[in-house]
Amino acid sequence: xxxxxxxxxxxxxxxxxxxxxxxxxxxxxxxxxxxxxxxxxxxxxxxxxxxxxxxxxxxxxxxxxxxxxxxxxxxxxxxxxxxxxxxxxxxxxxxxxxxxxxxxxxxxxxxxxxxxxxxxxxxxxxxxxxxxxxxxxxxxxxxxxxxxxxxxxxxxxxxxxxxxxxxxxxxxxxxxxxxxxxxxxxxxxxxxxxxxxxxxxxxxxxxxxxxxxxxxxxxxxxxxxxxxxxxxxxxxxxxxxxxxxxxxxxxxxxxxxxxxxxxxxxxxxxxxxxxxxxxxxxxxxxxxxxxxxxxxxxxxxxxxxxxxxxxxxxxxxxxxxxxxxxxxxxxxxxxxxx
Numbered sequence: 402x403x404x405x406x407x408x409x410x411x412x413x414x415x416x417x418x419x420x421x422x423x424x425x426x427x428x429x430x431x432x433x434x435x436x437x438x439x440x441x442x443x444x445x446x447x448x449x450x451x452x453x454x455x456x457x458x459x460x461x462x463x464x465x466x467x468x469x470x471x472x473x474x475x476x477x478x479x480x481x482x483x484x485x486x487x488x489x490x491x492x493x494x495x496x497x498x499x500x501x502x503x504x505x506x507x508x509x510x511x512x513x514x515x516x517x518x519x520x521x522x523x524x525x526x527x528x529x530x531x532x533x534x535x536x537x538x539x540x541x542x543x544x545x546x547x548x549x550x551x552x553x554x555x556x557x558x559x560x561x562x563x564x565x566x567x568x569x570x571x572x573x574x575x576x577x578x579x580x581x582x583x584x585x586x587x588x589x590x591x592x593x594x595x596x597x598x599x600x601x602x603x604x605x606x607x608x609x610x611x612x613x614x615x616x617x618x619x620x621x622x623x624x625x626x627x628x629x630x631x632x633x634x635x636x637x638x639x640x641x642x643x644x645x646x647x648x649x650x651x652x653x654x655x656x657x658x659x660x661x662x663x664x665x666x667x668x669x670x671x672x673x674x675x676x677x678x679x680x681x682x683x684x685x686x687x688x689x690x691x692x693x694x695x696x697x698x699x700x701x702x703x704x705x706x707x708x709x710x711x712x713x714x715x716x717x718x719x720x721x722x723x724x725x726x727x728x729x730x731x732x733x734x735x736x737x738x739x
Contacts, residue, residue, distance in 0.1 A: 410521035410713055410735075413461045415453025418720045420713055423463070429526040435473035436485060436527060438520050440544035442467030443716075443733040445573055445636065446515065448724045456661045458515055465521030465735075466514035469535060469543030477529035486533040486546045486693070487520065489513035490683050505554065505683035512683070521713070523737060533689055541710065541734055542696055542703045548732065549692040549701065550684035552578030552634075555657045556586060557688060558681045561630045563587025568619055568628040570594070570644055571635030572603040574732050575657055577706070579632050581607065582691075585700060588630070593619050599728045606705050606731075616643050627652060627674075638662040645670065653677040710734045 407425040412418050429435045447464045449455040466489035472479045479485070492499050492507035499507050513519040513527070535543040552575055561567060567588040569580040576592075580603075584590045593613040594600040600612040613619040620627065627649030633641050636658040645666045648654045654676060656664075671678070695701040708730040711719070716735055723733060 407523035408713060409463045409518075409523075410465065410716060411461050411463050412447075412450050415460070416451065416721075418451060418717065420717045423522060425524055426526050429476065432477060432529055433526045434476045434479055434529050434532060435524060436468075436470035436487065436532070437473045437524050438465075438468060438470040438522060438737050439484070439540035440469045440710075441465040441521050441735045441737065442544045442548055443723065443735060444548060445575065445727075448727060449636075450515075451720060451724055454661070455515065456659065457512075462514065463518035463521055464514045465519035466512060467544050467547045468513070468520040469538075469540045469546075470520070470525075472532075473524060479529065479532060484535040484538070484540060484543060486535045486538075486543045486689065487513070487525075487527055488531040488533060488686065488689060489519070489547060491517070491528065491531065503685075505685050510683075521735065521737075533686075533693070535693070537697045538693065540738070541707065541736075544734055545703055545706060545732060546689055546692050546696070547684070548574050549578045549582075549695075549706075550688040551575050551657065551681075552580075553582045553691050554684040554688040555579050555632055555655050555681040556582040557691075558679050559583075559630045559632070559653055559655045561586060561588050561653075564589065565629035566623060566649075567591065568593060568613075568631045568644075568647055570616075570631065570633050570640060570647075571637075571658065572599055573634060573727070574706070576632070576634035577603055577607065577731060579634055579657060580609065581701060582695075583630070583632070584609075585695065591619060591622065591628070596728050602729075607702075616647050619647055623649075629653070630655065632657055634658050636660060638664060642666060645676075648674060648676050650674045651676075653679055655679045655681050657681050706732050708733055710736050712736060
C-alpha cells in the first residue's frame with residue numbers, strides 16, 4: 402500500500418462488509434481540515450447499516466461517525482497533531498432549523514457514515530467548524546463523545562428536573578448514555594429491557610437501583626402513576642407504542658430511537674394526560690461540550706462504557722458476530738493507529 406491509498410471499512414450491501422483501498426485525501430477544500438482518524442466507535446447505526454435496516458442510507462457506504470482524530474496539516478486555526486472530536490453532522494447553515502440554532506435537524510443534513518462516507522478510514526476531510534478540541538481526553542474517550550451526546554441532547558430536550566421519576570427503555574449504548582445524563586440532572590432513573598442479562602449488566606455496571614422487564618412491571622413500581630419522563634431507545638416499533646401508557650399525566654415521552662415504521666397511539670389517552678411527545682435527533686455543539694465536561698470531571702466513567710478495542714482487520718472478521726451478539730456489548734472501539 403502506498404501513501405496515496407488507505408484502508409476503509411465499507412458496507413457494500415446489507416450483510417456485506419469489506420476493508421477496501423480508497424485514495425488518501427492530500428488536500429482539503431477551503432474551510433475544511435484533513436484529520437487522521439485515531440479511533441472509531443461502533444454504533445447501533447453501523448449495525449443497522451450492516452443489517453439493511455437504516456432508513457436514510459444508500460450503499461456502498463464507508464461507515465463510522467463516532468470519531469476521534471489528529472489534525473493532519475495546520476489549517477483554519479487548527480494545529481497539526483491536535484486531538485479533536487469530530488462532530489459528524491454536516492449542516493447547511495441556511496435553512497430555517499440552522500438559522501434557529503438547530504443544526505442537528507438541518508433540512509439538508511449529511512451525517513458522516515450515513516448520508517456520505519464516514520470515518521472508518523485513515524484520513525478524512527471535514528469542515529473546520531465540525532472539529533472540537535479534545536484536550537484533556539484520550540483518543541478512546543474522544544471517540545465516545547458523540548454517542549453520549551445523543552443521550553445528553555435527549556435529556557436536554559426533555560426538560561426533566563431534579564427529583565423527576567424517569568424510565569429509560571432499551572439499555573443499549575444510547576439508552577445507557579441517556580440514563581447517565583438523566584441521573585446527572587438529579588432524576589430518579591429506572592431501566593427497562595427485555596434482555597435480562599443486558600438489564601442486569603447495565604444496572605450493576607452503572608449502579609442503577611431498578612431494572613424492569615416489562616411496561617406493566619415498570620408501572621407497578623410507580624403505583625401505576627407513570628413516569629414524569631419516558632425515553633425510548635429501543636429502535637423497535639412495538640416497544641415505542643407500548644411505552645405510551647408508562648407516561649404519567651402531565652409527563653413527556655422522548656423518542657430517541659428511530660424506526661422505519663409508522664407509530665400509532667391512542668389520541669384520547671394522549672390528550673387526557675396532556676402528554677408531550679418529543680422527537681430527539683442527533684446532538685448540538687452544546688451537548689458535545691456537556692459530555693466532554695462530564696468525562697473530564699469523572700462524572701462519566703468511559704472505562705465502564707468500553708467493551709473492547711479491536712483493529713480494522715479484526716472488524717472485518719467479526720462484524721457479523723458483533724452485530725448478532727451486541728446485547729452483550731456497550732461500546733466497541735476500532736483503533737486505526739495500531
